[in-house]
Amino acid sequence: MNRSSPARPLLFRAPPWLFAALVSLHPFVASAAKKGGDSAPDAMVKEAVSSDTFTSRPLILILALAAMSLVPFALMMVTSFVKISVVLSIVRSALGTQQIPPTQVITGLAIILTVYIMAPVGQEMYRAGGIDIWSRGTSVFSSETVGTMLGAADKSKEPLRDFLMKKVTNKDRTLFYSLAKKMRKEEDRKDIGPNDFMVIVPAFVVSELKEAFQIGFLLFVPFIVIDMVVANILLALGMHMLSPTTISMPFKLLLFVLVDGWYLIAKGLVIGYL
Numbered sequence: 001m002n003r004s005s006p007a008r009p010l011l012f013r014a015p016p017w018l019f020a021a022l023v024s025l026h027p028f029v030a031s032a033a034k035k036g037g038d039s040a041p042d043a044m045v046k047e048a049v050s051s052d053t054f055t056s057r058p059l060i061l062i063l064a065l066a067a068m069s070l071v072p073f074a075l076m077m078v079t080s081f082v083k084i085s086v087v088l089s090i091v092r093s094a095l096g097t098q099q100i101p102p103t104q105v106i107t108g109l110a111i112i113l114t115v116y117i118m119a120p121v122g123q124e125m126y127r128a129g130g131i132d133i134w135s136r137g138t139s140v141f142s143s144e145t146v147g148t149m150l151g152a153a154d155k156s157k158e159p160l161r162d163f164l165m166k167k168v169t170n171k172d173r174t175l176f177y178s179l180a181k182k183m184r185k186e187e188d189r190k191d192i193g194p195n196d197f198m199v200i201v202p203a204f205v206v207s208e209l210k211e212a213f214q215i216g217f218l219l220f221v222p223f224i225v226i227d228m229v230v231a232n233i234l235l236a237l238g239m240h241m242l243s244p245t246t247i248s249m250p251f252k253l254l255l256f257v258l259v260d261g262w263y264l265i266a267k268g269l270v271i272g273y274l
Helices: 017-031 040-050 058-068 071-077 081-095 103-134 143-155 157-167 170-182 186-191 197-237 244-258 261-271
Strands: none
Touching: 071 081, 071 197, 081 103, 081 197, 081 244, 081 261, 103 157, 103 261, 157 197, 170 197, 197 244
8 A cells, every 4th residue: 555645535536526516606605805905816725724713613513515506506506507507408398298208307417418518627626726725735614725715716716717708798798798897886896896796606607508508499490390290181181189299199109219319419519528
């Protein structure tokens, strides 16, 4: 057994996506502390290191643990999960198969495709800021750990920012930039930039939803055509008691299988982020 390197705490063995969560939460916390002599990340690091916050203040520990419960939602907002899950849900609705595939399967497939897309970004973020965490062997929830993780999040935010900027439209970014400035006092507006996370994250989500609905419309059209053809045929034959949706479902499934629909959708969603 190799004993040359000391055992690292469990917190320091976290996967790269943890740094994405830290970065996604960090800018919103830092934006509230931009005033002062030091920059927000430096001030937060100094405050965390100078006082044993987590051990001397149980209330802050509880609040920190509560904030960690928001990490999954933050990850969904700054990754491709939103668009992928919406597209897959629209496909299920277009097929008219009710709950087939189940919601768990749709969510699982969306997570897998999201991991494929976000893995390169996570690796870049880890190389940018993860070294600082691996190089220290402090205990979990110590003040030094808090300062180290905040510093690592500040260093690794640029790869995530670049990923978000590639998918954000100028129209959406301009909208949220103007809204962010209007919601603040005149003296605070200079602290808001067009590339801040508070601007590009909501713009990214709106852009992803817009693109997901565009893809969903294109996927819906052929199945709507099948429904209309089946409904007209049943009407011409006088079969008013038969549901067109029930009769058209096998033809929808046949078309989807013949064109290898899941393959094309998965390929298109992943390639769309290249």
